[in-house]
Amino acid sequence: MKKATAILGIDPAWTDAGSSGVALLRRAGKKWKRVAVASSYADFMKRAKLPGPEVHDNTFPGAENLLRAAKNLLNGLPVDLVCVDMPLSLVPITGRRSADNAILAIFGHWKCGTDSPTKKRPGFLAAKIRDQFKSRGFRLATTRMGAGTCPAIIEVYPHTALLSLLHAKERVPYKITKAAHYNPHMGPDAARDCVRSKWRRIGSALGEYISIPSHWEFPSRTSRVRQMKSYEDALDALICAWVGIQYLDGCISAHGGETGAIWTPPLFKLT
Numbered sequence: 001m002k003k004a005t006a007i008l009g010i011d012p013a014w015t016d017a018g019s020s021g022v023a024l025l026r027r028a029g030k031k032w033k034r035v036a037v038a039s040s041y042a043d044f045m046k047r048a049k050l051p052g053p054e055v056h057d058n059t060f061p062g063a064e065n066l067l068r069a070a071k072n073l074l075n076g077l078p079v080d081l082v083c084v085d086m087p088l089s090l091v092p093i094t095g096r097r098s099a100d101n102a103i104l105a106i107f108g109h110w111k112c113g114t115d116s117p118t119k120k121r122p123g124f125l126a127a128k129i130r131d132q133f134k135s136r137g138f139r140l141a142t143t144r145m146g147a148g149t150c151p152a153i154i155e156v157y158p159h160t161a162l163l164s165l166l167h168a169k170e171r172v173p174y175k176i177t178k179a180a181h182y183n184p185h186m187g188p189d190a191a192r193d194c195v196r197s198k199w200r201r202i203g204s205a206l207g208e209y210i211s212i213p214s215h216w217e218f219p220s221r222t223s224r225v226r227q228m229k230s231y232e233d234a235l236d237a238l239i240c241a242w243v244g245i246q247y248l249d250g251c252i253s254a255h256g257g258e259t260g261a262i263w264t265p266p267l268f269k270l271t
Contacts, residue, residue, distance in 0.1 A: 004080035004150045004248050008070055009241030011085045014122040021237030024070050032210045036073050039230035048072045063132035082153040083244040087117040088130050089260035094119045099256030111171040112159045142261045143254045147247050154263045156243040158236050164265035165205045174198040176228045
């Protein structure tokens, strides 16, 4: 079986009002190389420098366009694995799934339950992403598929992934829009500084697996919250791609059933 060489991580918005991140990795010896990390679909497509229709930041541009852009950025190499932080299923999603309940049962102690999907959120978008990637050869990986099977599209969850990556004792408070909630006793700047320190820790841990250029722009203390959120979206996509590395290495478990599963690394990294 051919060794997988490229991973596409996507942190998609569940609604048009949300924001999305995209990360592309290529195998480079013992580590993986960060080929591109973008804080929006539009930014990712622009990096590929391909002609085509205008892509709006939060509008899913279609699996074909994303894979075409990725292949161009990879100098002709195809993507082997797609990792998505969104509820995905082989059947219509109308509410909480067995995968969501399994994550809550196992990781609830670490405050890492999932948000409950509904018929409208993410609704048709989840089916669209699943079907479009399936039409291009990427099967949705459920408990019926073994880790490492490619090409495939897998559902991942950054919060449980960070428990493993950071050996965290509970859910990592790294969302910038929740900075005041995490630290109600602090002023806005100090609260955001706490979140930024978590980003640095996450980036350092990811650097053990992924070659991340030192010039990757880190938002300053004076950056607007919107700029910080853009960085966070890109970081989430990179975390999704890191889960893909664990999937390819077999250091992962599928939680759910035969119609859908959330792939999560073990609570502690395997050595």
